[in-house]
Amino acid sequence: MQVPVLETQRLLLRPWRASDAEAMFAYAQDPEVGPNAGWKPHQSLEESRERAARWAQGEDADWLWAITVKGEEDRPVGSLGLHEHNMRSTLPGSRELGYVLARSHWGRGFMTEAARAALDYAFAQQHLPLITVGHYPFNHRSRRVIEKLGFTYEGTLRRTAVRFDGLVLDECVFSMTAADYWLLRARRQGLSLVLPEELDREAILAYQEEWDEDEATPWAAHLRGRSFEAWLARSIAWREQADPGYSTAHTWFLVGEDGALLGALDLRHELNEKLLRDGGHIGYGVRPRERGKKLAPCMLALGLEKAKERGIPRVLVCCDEDNPASARTIEDCGGLLENTFPEEDGSMVRRYWITL
Numbered sequence: 001m002q003v004p005v006l007e008t009q010r011l012l013l014r015p016w017r018a019s020d021a022e023a024m025f026a027y028a029q030d031p032e033v034g035p036n037a038g039w040k041p042h043q044s045l046e047e048s049r050e051r052a053a054r055w056a057q058g059e060d061a062d063w064l065w066a067i068t069v070k071g072e073e074d075r076p077v078g079s080l081g082l083h084e085h086n087m088r089s090t091l092p093g094s095r096e097l098g099y100v101l102a103r104s105h106w107g108r109g110f111m112t113e114a115a116r117a118a119l120d121y122a123f124a125q126q127h128l129p130l131i132t133v134g135h136y137p138f139n140h141r142s143r144r145v146i147e148k149l150g151f152t153y154e155g156t157l158r159r160t161a162v163r164f165d166g167l168v169l170d171e172c173v174f175s176m177t178a179a180d181y182w183l184l185r186a187r188r189q190g191l192s193l194v195l196p197e198e199l200d201r202e203a204i205l206a207y208q209e210e211w212d213e214d215e216a217t218p219w220a221a222h223l224r225g226r227s228f229e230a231w232l233a234r235s236i237a238w239r240e241q242a243d244p245g246y247s248t249a250h251t252w253f254l255v256g257e258d259g260a261l262l263g264a265l266d267l268r269h270e271l272n273e274k275l276l277r278d279g280g281h282i283g284y285g286v287r288p289r290e291r292g293k294k295l296a297p298c299m300l301a302l303g304l305e306k307a308k309e310r311g312i313p314r315v316l317v318c319c320d321e322d323n324p325a326s327a328r329t330i331e332d333c334g335g336l337l338e339n340t341f342p343e344e345d346g347s348m349v350r351r352y353w354i355t356l
Contacts (some may be wrong), residue, residue: 016055027102182301190257218283221264260300321348
C-alpha cells in the first residue's frame with residue numbers, strides 16, 4: 001500500500017524509494033539494530049537494494065514508512081510499519097506496529113515521535129479497531145517507547161518466536177484499542193469531564209443558549225424550561241434516585257484546558273426497557289461552535305472510562321440512522337453495530353455495543 005507522508009515537529013515519514021538503499025544498508029547492517037527486532041543484519045548493499053525496491057513499489061499489504069529527519073529527507077534513519085495482524089479474529093482490520101531506528105539516532109525521542117504520528121493516522125484517519133506491538137524481553141529501549149505511547153501490557157507469550165539465528169524467544173505483548181487512543185488523545189489535549197456544580201453558573205447558561213431546544217443533546221444537560229437551580233438540584237439528585245421509569249445517571253460537561261465548556265455527556269447507570277431499545281448508556285453532544293475538532297470521540301472515550309469505573313462491562317451507545325457523524329464517533333471508539341431499530345415516528349436508530 002502506498003502510504004501518505006506524515007509530518008511531526010522534527011521528522012518526515014514518507015514512502016520508501018528505491019534510491020534509499022544505501023541509507024537503509026547503513027543502519028540495517030548494524031548488529032545492534034536488526035536482531036533486536038528479530039531480523040538478520042543485512043549482509044550486502046544488494047540485499048538492501050532489493051528490500052528498498054520492493055517497499056518502494058508499495059505492493060505489500062503492510063503500511064511502511066521511511067523515517068527521515070527534516071532537512072535530511074533523502075536519507076532515512078529507520079523504518080516504521082503497521083503490518084497485517086490476523087491473530088484477533090474478533091477485530092478485523094487490526095494491525096501490528098513495528099519499527100527500527102539507526103543507532104546514531106537513539107536516545108533523542110525520535111521513535112516515540114514517529115510512532116505517535118503513525119497511531120494518529122491509523123486511528124483518526126483509517127479508523128482501525130486495535131493496534132498491537134511486542135518486544136523481546138531484553139529490548140528495554142523498545143519497551144520504553146511502547147510505554148511512552150500509552151499501550152497496555154497484555155502479557156508475555158513464552159517461547160513464541162524463533163529468531164533468524166534459531167534462538168527461541170519470549171515476546172512481551174501490548175495493545176491499544178481505538179477507545180484507548182481517543183482517551184490518551186483527550187488527556188494530551190487537557191480535556192476532562194467536570195460535574196456541573198463544579199462549574200460557573202454563567203458559563204453553563206451561556207453554553208445552553210447556543211443550542212436550539214429541539215436539537216439539544218444530551219437531554220439531561222439542558223434546562224428544558226426549569227430554573228438553573230432546579231435543573232442543578234435534579235442533576236445531583238438523579239445520581240442516586242431517578243423518577244419512575246428513568247435510570248439514575250451522571251451528567252458531566254466536557255471542559256478544555258482553558259476552562260471552556262465544549263460539550264456534555266450523560267451516563268445512565270442501568271438500562272431500562274426504553275434505554276435498551278434506543279437510548280443506550282451514554283448520550284453526548286458537542287457544543288455547536290466547537291464541532292469539527294474531533295472532540296466527540298475524545299468525550300465518548302472519557303465517558304467510557306467513567307462507565308468502566310462503575311463496573312459496567314459493556315456499553316450501549318445509540319444514534320439516529322441519518323447522523324453519520326455520530327455513527328463514525330461511536331465506531332471510532334470501538335462500537336460494533338448490533339442492529340437498527342425503528343422508532344414510533346418511523347426513523348431508524350443504530351444500536352452499538354462497546355466492550356470495556
